[in-house]
Amino acid sequence: NAGVTQTPKFRVLKTGQSMTLLCAQDMNHEYMYWYRQDPGMGLRLIHYSVGEGTTAKGEVPDGYNVSRLKKQNFLLGLESAAPSQTSVYFCASSWRPGNMNTEAFFGQGTRLTVV
Amino acid sequence: ELKVEQNPLFLSMQEGKNYTIYCNYSTTSDRLYWYRQDPGKSLESLFVLLSNGAVKQEGRLMASLDTKARLSTLHITAAVHDLSATYFCAVDSDMRFGAGTRLTVKP
Numbered sequence: 001n002a003g004v005t006q007t008p009k010f011r012v013l014k015t016g017q018s019m020t021l022l023c024a025q026d027m028n029h030e031y032m033y034w035y036r037q038d039p040g041m042g043l044r045l046i047h048y049s050v051g052e053g054t055t056a057k058g059e060v061p062d063g064y065n066v067s068r069l070k071k072q073n074f075l076l077g078l079e080s081a082a083p084s085q086t087s088v089y090f091c092a093s094s095w096r097p098g099n100m101n102t103e104a105f106f107g108q109g110t111r112l113t114v115v
Numbered sequence: 116e117l118k119v120e121q122n123p124l125f126l127s128m129q130e131g132k133n134y135t136i137y138c139n140y141s142t143t144s145d146r147l148y149w150y151r152q153d154p155g156k157s158l159e160s161l162f163v164l165l166s167n168g169a170v171k172q173e174g175r176l177m178a179s180l181d182t183k184a185r186l187s188t189l190h191i192t193a194a195v196h197d198l199s200a201t202y203f204c205a206v207d208s209d210m211r212f213g214a215g216t217r218l219t220v221k222p
Contacts, residue, residue, distance in 0.1 A: 033210055040124075042203060042214040043158075058209065090157065092210070103148060103160035104210055 002026050006091050006107035013081045013114045021076040021110050023091030030096040032074035033058075033104065034066060036087040043090065049074055050096065081114045088112070117142045119206050121213035128194050129221055136189040136216045138204035147187045148205040149178050152215070158203065161189075194220045 007022045023032065030051050035043040045058030047066040055066045063085060065077045074093075078085060088111050092104040118141040128134050138147070149161040162171045164180035164187060171178050175198065177190045187204055201215045 035212070040214065042121075043205075043212040045209060045211060048209055056209075059211070092158075094210075097146065102146065102165075103163045104150075104158075104205075105160070106158045108157050 004091055004093055004105050004107040006089075006110050008110060009108065010111050011113070013078075013112065015081060015083060015114060017081050018077070018079050019081065019112075020078075021089055021091075021112075023074045023076070023093075023107060025072055025074075025093040025105070027093060027105065028071070029093035029105075030071075031094045031104075032068065033092045033094075034064070034074065034076045035090045035092065036060065036085075037090060037109075038087050046076065046089075081112075083114045086112060086114045117144070117207060117211050119204060119211050119213040121202075121204055121216050123216060124214060125217050125219075127219045127221060128191075130195055131193050133193065134191050136191070136202055136218075138187040138189070138206075138213055140185050140187075140204075140206045140211075142207075143182070143185075144207045145182060146207065147180050148210070149187070149189055150203045150205065152201045152203065154200075161202075191218075194218075196220050196222065 004025045033048040034046040049068040052071040091107040094104040120139045147164045150158040152158045162178040167182040169180045175192045180187045201217045203215045205212045
């Protein structure tokens with residue numbers, strides 16, 4: 001049972017380059033989330049999705065775009081990477097809040113460095 | 116805008132001692148989550164609290180929720196070294212996180 005899988009696990013980008021992070025879940029969850037984690041700042045929500053074809057902005061959406069074309073996948077794009085986007089990125093998924101089991105399941109993280 | 120505050124941010128305690136971590140949030144919410152993160156690892160769910168007065172316990176950890184006070188607590192009983200980790204609370208359906216409490220349990 002794979003759960004939540006993030007690709008890639010590590011990446012180094014040059015300033016101005018673009019890339020896409022892929023998150024895939026096999027639990028049929030409706031909700032999916034992208035977070036970034038920086039030292040001393042906990043997890044900050046970038047974007048989230050409440051279902052296939054929907055996306056919404058979180059706390060720190062600037063510089064990122066997302067897409068949810070398929071229920072099981074949630075893509076995070078950086079169009080023009082900046083050093084400030086150096087961080088560890090986590091994807092998560094959960095059932096919709098009406099379901100009792102609404103805890104989120106997290107991927108293993110992607111460590112991104114922008115030089 | 117929803118704000119989630121945890122305190123303390125750092126906690127060093129001796130084995131066998133008790134302590135409480137606090138999570139305050141700024142707007143009405145009826146669900147709160149506690150997660151644990153080991154260094155360099157992902158997050159794992161500890162508790163889901165879905166109503167006022169909810170209390171859940173697992174081993175040496177007990178979590179409670181007071182929605183009227185907008186406060187959740189994570190109580191540690193007789194700490195052991197294996198509990199050393201960072202603990203996060205998260206609130207609401209879009210999972211807004213606190214900054215985390217880094218717990219170190221010393222012998």
